[in-house]
Amino acid sequence: MEKTLDTFKIGEKGVIIKVNGEGVTRRRLFDMGVTPGANAKLVKKAPLGDPIEITIRNYELTLRKNEAKQVTLKVED
């Protein structure tokens, strides 16, 4: 099943298949290792529900839901 990163539940894992959008934010995501093929896991959400924290390429990355919306992943059903 395909879904975007902002809809993930805590603990959910997936493989990135596409990073949408353009410009600075997308480039930044690439630079931080958010590229197709990478495994990502939603570790937690901030106390107010946004931003979120993911584990990717063996480190912790935080991003807003708004940016996470651009990332599509494939998850096991």
Place this chain on the structure above:
Amino acid sequence: MIRVALAGNPNSGKTTLFNALTGSSAHVGNWPGVTVDKREGEYKRKGYEPISIIDLPGIYSLSPYTPEEVISRNYIIDEKPDCVINVVDATNLERNLYLTTQLLEMDVPIVIALNMIDVVKKNKDEINYNKLSKALGVPVLPVSALKEKDFSSLMQVVNEEASKKRKGTTLLEKTNLNDLVNEIKGLYEEKGENNSLFHSIKLIEGDSIERKNHEKIYQKVEEFKSNFNDETFGNDLEAIIADERYKFIQEECSISFKKHQEPEYIVDKKGRKKKVKEGTISDRIDKVLTNRIFGLIIFVVILFFVFHLTFGEDLFYLKAMGAFNNTDVTLGAGTTWEGILFSSGTGIQSPGVLLQTILVGFTDFITEQVGIGLDLAGASSWANALICDGILAGIFSVLSFLPQILLLFLFFSILEDSGYMARVAFILDRIFRRFGVSGRAFMPMIMGFGCSIPAMTNTRTLATDRERTATIRVIPFFSCSAKLPILTACAGATVTLFGVGNADLITLGMYGAGIIIAIIALLVLRSTTLRGETPPFIMELPAYHWPKFSSLMLHVWDKCKHFVKKAFTIILVSNLVIWVLQSFTPSWQYIEYGDDGFVTGLTTNDSILANIGKIIQPLFTPLGFGSQLGTFGWVFAVGAITGLIAKENVIATFAMLGAVVASVPGVGGIVSDIEGASDVAMMIQATNINIPGILAFVVFNMTTIPCFAAVATAKAELNKGKLKNTIVFWLITSYIAGTIIYLVGTWWWTVFIVLVVIALAIVSIHFINKARDKKANLTLNN
């Protein structure tokens, strides 16, 4: 001399390595992006020529989207260092090597310092350096910047490499983009460009700087794109290249890394199987600190303790809770230290206040001795006053903040170096985004309650210029510790004189007013002159670790130096000017002030400063402390000016005039144990200022131009040319805020006029922005 640049991801340990190599004291921190500008130092070794080392800001990539990346990239391209040491965090190879793949494309010798090798060893992981070196084509050396002392083998290799020339290499060689790269590279070479490989690949990635400079060559890339179609990425070359980089890292480099597998169960002595706890210690700490429910509370508690330990007069509120009621003890009774550390009357002082008291005791002693010495030497009374009141008192009043600033810095460094600050940004981003800044902006703002100077320096960690400028501008509204006396003295005087309310509540209310003004100002700035998207918040959360004592001390010492330097330069000069203005009449007669008040019949009321005050006094009429006040009304105007040097001067100015004002009929008789409150009360009696006028005066001082030291810091941190507008912004904000408070406080119905004006302002900003967007869209579409 050979020049070697350190490049690498934020938090990879560049600054630690820089400090270890050069014996310098640059600031290290567990916060992405602590080094913003570059630093230089020298590596010295017996029998060898010294090597110049440059610490570049931490970057994740060489794309041109943050100031750090542009600085680092331009440094390597323009300044052509002899060698680049790429500092790589060995515990996080994959992401760190992403930058390496880009650095390798540049025509510069590269040596990879595989840092944090101590952690790798502790985790029992293994790295095959030879394999890695072969894959990357450059030397790879394991180091531990933190634990090792001797870097001679690393520097030996650096020395050898620096003497060779190296042409850029790319992993795209083995992909179907190779022909394109070669073609574009050829075009760059025809133009005689250096680093042709790097430039050509950046152009293919659609890099904005490269495109701007070489729009013509970019046509070739566009041509290529129109005929190109990748299965997954289409013709999105930027994505393809990023993907190829990571593929290369995974396939060629990650094989050299062997992770130690923890067994899922351990068998204890009695032969029982026990499940190993999941997650590292860092993970478990994190679970608590960023907990959904307690995260915010824990944060507030930590913050409270930081400020309490730095500024608290009554440690842990022991006295307020009645701990000493039944005892009457004073530590060090009968000595000069009586009551300093502790007395049952005031409670125990916090470390910050204690250090300050000791320092002030010491500097007062010096001033006194110098005064006595000058008298003995036969110096005239004005020379004595110039040195003691003008020079020494000025410098010492600024220096008296040093202990608290340093302590505040120490606490914040601990929080930062441990990795907690990054989490705070994570927790608070949701709230701060509403005001047009990211969660990172929180740090400098909260530091502003202590002192604006370290707070402004801290804005370097913010992502965009606009966010940085907006934050620097509102920092003074978070009322610093030097402004506290204004708040307490005015609140105390108001309460005793008019019998209204509660002094603590008024003080707290003023703090609140400052925060509200800051929020409004941020909203206004971010929708007018500093308009722009809320910067994206994509940030690494570094692992927690114990702060290292020596690096903390180095950092604090570094700050100390800066602050002291400022006290002796800009602040000294401005103090002298104000002293002269308040000590002489316009006809240059000296106004002598002795132990029993003014000596010659001339008072500060006759000084140049008072005359200036009288001229500018009408300006403050809308704020309630202008022309409507009596004879001594100018003192409010002058207080605002002397506050520019240091905000303590505001109340100090009142105190100086106290002796004069006390002789006015109907003035005096107010006794208050709040420092300065009786002076303010006398001024209120002498000038007949009303309560809204006093409040307006307090708010004006809180939000206007901060002290010179803070202005100097703002100048250093802001982009060129931004300081002028910033000063105008401070003036306008404080003027408007003061006016509103006075008007609405005096004539309540003016609140409707104020609301109408605000509504009109909001509507017009909205329409102006709409019109601007439309115009911008039109130009984009054309």
